[in-house]
Amino acid sequence: MKLAGFFGGALLLCATSVVAGEGKLIATAGLNQLEGAGGGGIVPWATLSGYDSRDEMSVSAFATRVNLDDYRLHVVGGSLSLYDRVELSVVRHTFDLTTLGGDIAQNVYGAKVRLYGDVIYSDWPQLSAGVQHKVLQDTGIARALGADSDRGTDYYLAATKVHLGAAAGYNLVWNLTARGTNANQLGLLGFGQQQDDGLDIMLEGSLGVLFSRHLAAGVEYRQKPDNLGLGEDNWWDVFVTYIPSKHFNVTLAWAELGSIAGAADQNGLYLSVGGQLW
């Protein structure tokens, strides 16, 4: 329902404008990360999703699936990027408990503002600030594990830079993000813990090389809090992304997500397809 409303609104906005996003170099728009923000796979970047320039807007959509040993995460979502300044996103998480049975759903509403710069052209990195408001739909497991709340908001500041030709002639991209969060496993296990509901500052980073205008590869890292005392681990992944056109990208990654809700060594394949619709 809410998703439909979002896209309806997006289409309405688009109808009043004349120019769709075509204004960035291919592969410089990045992807949509797990919580919907323009970024890499697990880390939000300072770049906005879509190829809009200052005079344009764009709408992107994506679907991601992560197959772990005891779980499977499905993500579908979309984002709207306005004048390369503001990004609005919404996603739906469905977390299948493949071993235990059942699933947990969550909605994430995101907003991001570009504060400074251009990822390629400015001397300093592009800088953006964002929020991700998360609303857990199935709260039973979170409550049972001692989470404090079934909704929470993450705040982040991200810096991203492409260095043209810097990696032996290949373009190098790096991103560094600081996030204030009290989400347990993205929020799928609720937020905070009954004795401790404050935000922790977590660091996240990505490093990638663009091997052509259509192929990128790299690594990502994401620090995580351990509010529930279940040994929640930091995440990392290695990824390869193929971007045949501005309207389609596909990413394959190997993700090591560590211990999740007491089940150790949750590793597996991450597959994401996305692209700019308009």
Place this chain on the structure above:
Amino acid sequence: MVTKQFARAIAVICAIVTLVACASTTESLYQQIGGEQTIEEITENFVYEIEYDPVILEYFAGSDIERFKQKLSEQLCMVTNGPCEYTGDSMSQVHGGMNITESHFNRTVDLLINAMNKAGVSHRHQNRILAELAPMRKDMLYK
């Protein structure tokens, strides 16, 4: 443990990059791409690309295309450390008053990339040329 694997992944990427870097020589970028002939090819192709792009072509209405080709060749030769001197006007003088938008700028870069592709310039050399030109953008946009 996870951090160690992450460090290893970074180490692998760095190693690849260093290996590729070692394979390159001390020749100037100008020599590596094939000198004057390639630069002339790029400018010829670029003008051709512009002629077939109705949006960018509009900016060139009334321009002296022979002069443009000559000055752009000089500039490409100079930024790739070739044996030339740029004798044209400054980027802000030339592009001021055109009110070039960000998307038209990027569109022009796409045309230049097409021109370099057709001249057989490798992806890695293209990036190094673009890196030299990129700082000029701030003198051109919305002026």
